[in-house]
Amino acid sequence: MTDHVSDHPYPFDAILLSSFGGPEGQDDVIPFLRNVTAGRGVPDERLEEVAHHYRHFGGVSPINAQNRALKAALEGELSKRGIALPVYWGNRNWAPYFKDAVAEAAANGHTRLLGLVTSAYTSYSGVGQYREDFEKALADNGLTETASVDRIREYFDHPGFVTPLIEGTQAAVKRLTDAGHAAPRIEILFSTHSIPTAAAKASGPEFGEHGAYEAQHLAVAEVISKAVNEAAGAEVPWKLVYQSRSGDPRVPWLEPDINDVIADLHDEGTASAVVVVPFGFVSDHMEVLWDLDNEAKESAAEAGLAFERVPTSGVHPAFVAGLVDLIVERLENTPVEQRPHLTALGPWPDHETVGAYIARETAEAAAR
Structure with missing residues (x-):
């Protein structure tokens, strides 16, 4: 240059x-x-x-x-x-x-x-x-x-952004296992902002049905999950979930919603705890403090699941x-x-x- x-x-x-x-x-x-x-x-x-x-x-x-x-x-x-x-x-x-x-x-x-x-x-x-x-x-x-x-x-996949999320997720899983939750019954929910499916596809259709937006999140979730499994000495299941949907309800947006997933985990009886990783955000702003620390946490309580929320990268x-x-x-x-x-x-x-x-x-x- x-x-x-x-x-x-x-x-x-x-x-x-x-x-x-x-x-x-x-x-x-x-x-x-x-x-x-x-x-x-x-x-x-x-x-x-x-x-x-x-x-x-x-x-x-x-x-x-x-x-x-x-x-x-x-x-x-x-x-x-x-x-x-x-x-x-x-x-x-x-x-x-x-x-x-x-x-x-x-x-x-x-x-x-x-x-x-x-x-x-x-x-x-x-x-x-x-x-x-x-x-x-x-x-x-x-x-x-x-x-x-x-x-x-x-x-999204720079070590500086991902390392704090790895550390936070490993710490949250350890707190739950120390409290008696078996690793296979701890579900990691990697949460990001939902966007219209058309907008997701437009972010890079060559990367799949939901574009680069979803592909990038899935790739980062795999990296964090691998590091968590290595630290836990066991496989901890995970899902990519979405939050903070807004706009016309008739317009398709990325799913599943985090609160629906938490309810499903209760119905399936496969989990005793959830670790929510807000890896779609760089700081603990409103959509983290309200949508996760209030709404998702309340959903977990209603489902009888222990709840941990990992900090965003913030000023780590x-x-x-x-x-x-x-x-x-x-x-x-x-x-x-x-x-x-x-x-x-x-x-x-x-x-x-x-x-x-x-x-x-x-x-x-x-x-x-």
Whole structure:
């Protein structure tokens, strides 16, 4: 990758931590949900049905605090390695918005941004929509011709993301076996966000009926399961499950739902405990704290099953170090064969640049 500023040691001059965003008070909840559902014609009455999840926590989503913690951890790791790149933070659905983050960066002379997206897997909401967000942020600031945003690759099978999940799942299984639950009667439920089946297929139809989205999750579950079995000295069964479905009930979404699976385990009598691994998420935000720690836990109690929920990667040192490793990949243009990955699907490829940088590179290449 060409460096277009001769006195700068990197092909990028700042990091853009990119996330979903969340409300920070009761008055923010409905406006935030309007942002999330913009263009879908969802009435406020329906939004209020979802709002009680946030209102349960005082109208404050934990995601923004978690992103502040992640930003600070990234800044610390970058500094420790002597990488002099500032970290800006922007959200899709609530302040600080991408438009404002990009404007702040440009005002500080930083126009070659490397996006670090808090989504590990391939889907429209995790990839295509962020690209649209970046394009809009540049356009809204009049920077389409003078600034650019790249992004690190999807990191679903990067050791930095997976290692904390392995450790957490092994620890949860051990707690249950120490409490008297036999390993074959402990069911590991690998949980991720359900999406429309059409969107799943569009994520990469060459990977099967439900696209790259499902294939990536299955591959990571296999890696974690193998490590858990080795630590437990026995085979612990597992299933891929989905959660947090929303939208028109007439539209097919990925299944099975985690709560249905827990009920089935009760009916089948095959399990005495469940370990829920929210490996579709990078932090313990609302869809983890409410949908799992409240609803799924309650389903387990009703089914008479012991319940353990594994922490997300969050700001685990291995995850933070892994994210900086991914940044370094792009700074150094690391060859594909040297990029770490734990499944046969990886390493996932880089993305095309949004904005002026790639246009400039293409023009220069054509002139040579």
